[in-house]
Amino acid sequence: MNKYPTSLENLIECFSKLPSVGKKTAERYALYAFFHMDEVDLIDFSNALLSIKKDIHICPSCGNMTEDSLCNICSDASRNHKQVLVVETIKDLITIERVNEFRGIYHVLNGAISFSKGIGINDLNIESLTEKIKNKEIEELILATNATIEGETTARYLYELYRTYDVKITRIAHGLPVGSDLSYADEMTILKAFEGRREY
Ligand SMILES: [Zn+2]
Structure with a gap:
């Protein structure tokens, strides 16, 4: 041949x-x-x-991608560093940033808990988040994991993990269809999801 x-x-x-x-x-x-x-x-x-x-590495503070020591969001002093939005992936972060509405900072978990894939809470990027919560650097933690079984399970675990600390924990309103991925949501849906967020 x-x-x-x-x-x-x-x-x-x-x-x-x-x-x-x-x-x-x-x-x-x-x-x-x-x-x-x-x-x-x-x-x-x-x-x-x-x-x-x-040139690219992961921001040690939030898990976003960056070419500098901290990502452009973490190093932006005009943003509210006491309000932290937790997402599963960097793609979700980019989707929400495109809407240009959220002025807090992010935390990227780099995945979600999945029993079928053997991914537990300790496999997620939560160390720096836990540190910030313990140091009382965060006033509101907004859980914006996906409306999937994995996303809901992850939100539940994070709530259980941090509920005893002095931090308000909210969950975005999933006007997003059940089972859907945040990165496919349109701007209006994302805005509504923020406005309708409720205390966990
Ligand atoms: Zn960052």
Whole structure:
């Protein structure tokens, strides 16, 4: 069987590691790169790939992505650092930031409790959050985990974990359909979810 040269086979292999990219699509991408992209394009492309690992790290305070020591939200003094919105993923944070309404700060759990996947509370990013709550740095903790079994379970666990501390714990109103992912919600739904939040 005639194969492509090794470098092209390697590139096909690389592309096929991406989600939703099968062998045929990977082959198409690799051939496109060879025939239609010049060297400058390819250098930009490979530098952009390398840079996400080299330059980006997780904000030690909130779990957001950043290229600085703290993320742009944590280092923004004009935001209310006593109001913390807890989300499952960075994608959720970005979705809420796009609405441009919330002026507090975030905490990204980097997941949700899932018994079927064997993910417990200690597998989530909560250390710095617990620290802030113990140090009384937070007045309101808004739980904005998804309206899924995992999201509800996580909210419940966090409530149980922090209820004895001096912090108001609220849960966003899920006008969001049950089982839905926050990152698919439109602006209006997110605004309503904030306005309708209730004490846990
Ligand atoms: Zn941060």
